[in-house]
Amino acid sequence: MAYGKPESDSVQASQLEQLLIWLREDLMGELQAINQYQAHIDNIDNAEVKDLLAHIRDDEKEHVAEITHLISRIDAIQREKFLEDHTVEGDERVVSGEPDNRVPTVGSMFGQK
Numbered sequence: 001m002a003y004g005k006p007e008s009d010s011v012q013a014s015q016l017e018q019l020l021i022w023l024r025e026d027l028m029g030e031l032q033a034i035n036q037y038q039a040h041i042d043n044i045d046n047a048e049v050k051d052l053l054a055h056i057r058d059d060e061k062e063h064v065a066e067i068t069h070l071i072s073r074i075d076a077i078q079r080e081k082f083l084e085d086h087t088v089e090g091d092e093r094v095v096s097g098e099p100d101n102r103v104p105t106v107g108s109m110f111g112q113k
């Protein structure tokens, strides 16, 4: 980088692409953490520990959402893909953020959200 000279568009683009690579790696780590906490919750026979790990697991879910939103702000194609619901046909699509009562959630099976 030259001092006093603005970075070229190609330098900025490559920096953003590297940032996206790191964010995708971070996202994988957060998803793996959720699975690991869930596996431990399922195998620990101590209510207090289970509750604490469930709280931490849910924090990881928040991290997934934060990183996903950050990626969508930087990657326009990914943002478009997040807005599209490819799991069902047109009229059946659920608006992002709205509950889909046609399918069970892990929480709904236990009387939770």
Ligand SMILES: [Fe+2]
Pocket (backbone or CB within 6 Å): 030, 033, 059, 060, 063
């Ligand atoms: Fe995390």
